[in-house]
Amino acid sequence: MAEKLAPEKRHIFLHNGQKVFEWDQTLDEVDIYINLPPNVHSKLFYCKIQSKHIELGIKGNPPFLNHDLSSPVKTDSSFWTLEDDIMHITLNKRDKGQTWASPILGQGQLDAYSTDLEQKRLMLQRFQEENPGFDFSQAQFSGNCPDPRTFMGGIRSD
Numbered sequence: 001m002a003e004k005l006a007p008e009k010r011h012i013f014l015h016n017g018q019k020v021f022e023w024d025q026t027l028d029e030v031d032i033y034i035n036l037p038p039n040v041h042s043k044l045f046y047c048k049i050q051s052k053h054i055e056l057g058i059k060g061n062p063p064f065l066n067h068d069l070s071s072p073v074k075t076d077s078s079f080w081t082l083e084d085d086i087m088h089i090t091l092n093k094r095d096k097g098q099t100w101a102s103p104i105l106g107q108g109q110l111d112a113y114s115t116d117l118e119q120k121r122l123m124l125q126r127f128q129e130e131n132p133g134f135d136f137s138q139a140q141f142s143g144n145c146p147d148p149r150t151f152m153g154g155i156r157s158d
Contacts, residue, residue, distance in 0.1 A: 013108035020065070020108075025118065027097050027125045027148065027155070030073075032089040034064070036082070047080040047089060049073065054103075056080075056087065068105040071098055097126060097148035097155045120145040126155060 010022035022033045040058060047056040051072045057063040077092040099119040101109045124136045126148045149155060
């Protein structure tokens with residue numbers, strides 16, 4: 001049932017009309033997907049993930065991305081992989097349930113409507129996680145959605 005509450009589509013971050021990356025999020029993670037340039041050996045790509053910063057690119061060249069993150073991440077459980085000409089970066093949120101308007105601080109922010117939709121989806125993911133015998137995939141909120149991190153005492157940690 002949890003897969004029914006997964007992101008329906010990825011958000012696209014554009015700069016000067018060019019796609020820089022796509023991204024989505026769950027309660028625990030933010031995933032970034034970057035199309036890699038052709039004819040570059042996989043061993044030349046690098047990605048440095050710090051608590052509040054990310055840098056990635058091709059060794060020996062200026063970084064493709066070198067920015068602060070919107071929120072802190074757990075570096076010990078964040079990682080990156082190369083899959084079918086795509087760099088997939090998984091950032092493990094330090095604050096589980098926090099709704100990110102963008103992975104990059106001050107860049108490509110979601111509009112208020114899209115942020116609200118994300119927050120509602122994350123809240124339903126939280127309900128699903130805490131009540132695995134129920135199906136919240138068709139549930140809806142009327143009005144403002146509460147913050148998934150703090151609603152009813154906050155997210156339970158095991």
